Amino acid sequence: MKIKKVCVIGGGLMGRQIALNTAIYSYEVTLTDSNPDVHDAVAKWEEEYLAGRIAKGRMTEEQVAGIKSRFHIVSTLEEAAKDADLVIEAIVEVEDIKRELFRKLSALTREDTIIATNSSRMCASLFKDEVKNPARFANLHYFNPALVMKLTEVVQGEHCSSETAETLMEFSRSTGKTPVLLKREIEGFIANRLLNALKNEARYLVENGYCTIEDVDTASENGLGHPMGPFRLEDLTGIDLTYNIMMRTYEKTGEKPIGFELVKSYYDKGFYGKKNGRGYYDYSQKK
Ligand code: NAI
Numbered sequence: 001m002k003i004k005k006v007c008v009i010g011g012g013l014m015g016r017q018i019a020l021n022t023a024i025y026s027y028e029v030t031l032t033d034s035n036p037d038v039h040d041a042v043a044k045w046e047e048e049y050l051a052g053r054i055a056k057g058r059m060t061e062e063q064v065a066g067i068k069s070r071f072h073i074v075s076t077l078e079e080a081a082k083d084a085d086l087v088i089e090a091i092v093e094v095e096d097i098k099r100e101l102f103r104k105l106s107a108l109t110r111e112d113t114i115i116a117t118n119s120s121r122m123c124a125s126l127f128k129d130e131v132k133n134p135a136r137f138a139n140l141h142y143f144n145p146a147l148v149m150k151l152t153e154v155v156q157g158e159h160c161s162s163e164t165a166e167t168l169m170e171f172s173r174s175t176g177k178t179p180v181l182l183k184r185e186i187e188g189f190i191a192n193r194l195l196n197a198l199k200n201e202a203r204y205l206v207e208n209g210y211c212t213i214e215d216v217d218t219a220s221e222n223g224l225g226h227p228m229g230p231f232r233l234e235d236l237t238g239i240d241l242t243y244n245i246m247m248r249t250y251e252k253t254g255e256k257p258i259g260f261e262l263v264k265s266y267y268d269k270g271f272y273g274k275k276n277g278r279g280y281y282d283y284s285q286k287k
Contacts, residue, residue, distance in 0.1 A: 001112065001163070003171050004028060007084035009077070009101065011042040014118055015090035017146035020046060022088075023071040025175040030072045032080035034091075039073050046071065049147075077101075081108040086171065088140060090118040095126070102130040114164055116140035120192065123185040125157040134159035140168050141189055142177075153189040155182040195230075202230040203259025213280045235279035243267040 004027065008019040011033035019031040019042075033039060050067060053059040059067075074080050081087060087105055091097060098117065105115055114136045117124055128134040139155035152172040156165040165181055172179035182189055188196060202216045211219075217229025234242055243264060246257045266272075266280065273279035 010091035011038040030080040106131040135161040157185045200258040231280040235273040240272040
């Protein structure tokens with residue numbers, strides 16, 4: 001099956017970048033969001049981003065005109081999903097809201113339309129009963145910033161056909177991405193599982209007094225060649241975010257995740273990371 005028209009639902013951090021990246025690679029794209037304010041915000045962001053590409057000499061006026069003509073921000077789900085060959089869901093990470101959306105999408109799309117979720121945590125099989133054709137339903141997971149990061153993860157649950165998985169792999173390649181295929185579903189997929197394993201070990205070493213935060217980052221950067229050690233990276237993504245995720249796990253399982261006390265000690269002091277000047281490292285003196 002040849003994908004021609006792509007619909008992206010959700011115009012937040014991820015959805016807008018996935019949509020624009022897709023339009024850059026010559027696909028017709030419709031994007032919608034349940035919050036009308038987001039439509040204006042995406043239009044403004046698109047305008048600024050593309051103007052920046054021209055200013056930097058990365059795109060010509062002609063290329064930008066082409067991208068704009070293919071990128072359509074529309075007000076309703078009906079309009080967005082109409083005639084779509086592929087729908088990429090990138091809305092809030094809330095199970096019930098996603099469930100409701102898949103139900104609606106299923107009614108609005110063709111039997112052979114592929115529906116993909118960009119969820120960073122939830123596997124497609126969780127929602128397979130909401131769609132009319134589970135064989136054409138999968139995870140297609142992008143990384144932030146989606147306009148830049150090359151990796152996508154395609155997850156083929158038991159309900160999903162190999163043809164669908166292969167179509168998503170091919171679609172990813174055709175939009176400048178390097179996809180990997182998971183032949184079985186597993187939460188966290190590949191890259192985030194690897195990262196979590198590293199973060200867990202890093203916290204374990206520090207919490208148990210084997211070494212300092214700085215030592216872990218130095219080892220990771222200088223010994224493993226990682227561009228940024230796990231603590232420096234967490235200062236960017238936000239210690240508050242990590243704490244909230246850990247807290248949810250704790251509440252759900254009754255077990256404290258590895259490194260919980262270490263993360264909590266920074267969270268309790270209000271050290272959230274680079275965004276407020278102090279995380280594992282002090283950024284207050286640097287601009
Ligand atoms: P975000 O909060 O920036 O954007 C979500 C958007 O969905 C909002 O604009 C909201 O108005 C819209 N929305 C909510 N309910 C809707 C509905 N029923 N219909 C249409 N639009 C609706 O979230 P973000 O960060 O873009 O994440 C979106 C998805 O991408 C989540 O599933 C997340 O797990 C996943 N993801 C996030 C990454 C990240 O680094 N932020 C990385 C990879 C995946």
